[in-house]
Amino acid sequence: MDNGTADGTPDADAAADEGDKAPCERTYIDPAGPYAGGPWRNYFLILLDRIPTPIAVCRAHGEVLIANPAMAEQWGTAPGALRGRNLLDLFQPRAMAQIDRLTEALRLGRRSRYPVEVRWRAGTDGAEREGELTIDPVGDPSVNPPALLALLRVRESAPQPAARGTASPVEARILALAAGGATTASIGTALGLTVDGVNYHLTRLARRWRVQGRTALVARAYVLGVLSPDSWPPAPA
Numbered sequence: 001m002d003n004g005t006a007d008g009t010p011d012a013d014a015a016a017d018e019g020d021k022a023p024c025e026r027t028y029i030d031p032a033g034p035y036a037g038g039p040w041r042n043y044f045l046i047l048l049d050r051i052p053t054p055i056a057v058c059r060a061h062g063e064v065l066i067a068n069p070a071m072a073e074q075w076g077t078a079p080g081a082l083r084g085r086n087l088l089d090l091f092q093p094r095a096m097a098q099i100d101r102l103t104e105a106l107r108l109g110r111r112s113r114y115p116v117e118v119r120w121r122a123g124t125d126g127a128e129r130e131g132e133l134t135i136d137p138v139g140d141p142s143v144n145p146p147a148l149l150a151l152l153r154v155r156e157s158a159p160q161p162a163a164r165g166t167a168s169p170v171e172a173r174i175l176a177l178a179a180g181g182a183t184t185a186s187i188g189t190a191l192g193l194t195v196d197g198v199n200y201h202l203t204r205l206a207r208r209w210r211v212q213g214r215t216a217l218v219a220r221a222y223v224l225g226v227l228s229p230d231s232w233p234p235a236p237a
Contacts, residue, residue: 049196054152057138060106060145062087069170069197071152074122074129076169080192087150091118091133102135106145111137118152130155167226171201172236176227178202179218179234 045066048055054071056064067082075082075090082090093099094117102114116133131154137146167175170191177187188198206212209220221227228237 045194046196049194049200054154056082056087056150056152058087058148058150060137060148062148064090065147069193069200073168073170073201074120074152074154076122078170078192079197087133091116091120093118106137109144111146166224167205167221169236171205172221172226174198174201175205175218175221176234176236178214179221179227 048066048068051068052070054068054074056067056071058064064082064085064087067079069079072079072082088099098114098116102116105112105114114135116135117130118133119128119130121128131152134151134153136149136151138149173191174187177190182190184195184198187193188195191198193201202214202217205217209217209224211217211220218227222229225237228235
């Protein structure tokens with residue numbers, strides 16, 4: 001959005017707007033919030049990776065600071081790919097009045113839980129899904145505006161991200177690397193996931209396909225056509 005005059009000098013209204021946004025833009029917000037200090041930060045991030053509920057921690061204006069694998073799975077991507085995106089780019093609110101209410105509450109310093117009905121188009125199959133984002137201001141009360149914790153509840157009537165016998169693009173890439181002999185740590189490095197994030201996807205696949213062990217997962221992936229049978233290094237079909 002252009003906030004300046006023709007010669008590049010900010011006008012008075014734009015300067016005022018920038019002043020309103022400055023605390024949000026200048027203040028560093030650690031996504032771990034109250035658990036940012038010492039080893040608690042790592043514990044928080046590990047726990048976030050393991051939670052099956054789609055979760056994102058955002059700035060007050062909606063920029064994603066961190067997303068867990070369950071949230072990234074809605075778009076068939078890795079959590080790191082959502083960093084820097086805006087929630088309003090990812091989700092379409094059913095009623096902008098709900099967003100206006102949240103914006104006004106943050107302006108007044110209120111800290112309550114705000115539900116927002118949303119729809120979005122999944123990256124795994126392109127289907128439109130519906131659900132509810134619960135927005136909860138979190139973090140140190142002295143930080144204003146606060147960080148936002150966004151939890152997504154997918155409507156049960158909506159299609160699931162991946163049915164049995166299929167794999168999301170991220171899951172297929174994990175399987176391809178595993179089939180090539182990559183370790184969990186190296187898979188995480190290649191895809192921008194933590195070790196727990198990789199294990200999260202492998203565990204979900206094992207439950208969905210009803211197999212045990214990485215070898216069985218890879219074999220099942222070839223049988224189901226998730227991995228290309230005539231490619232080396234292994235690659236998604």
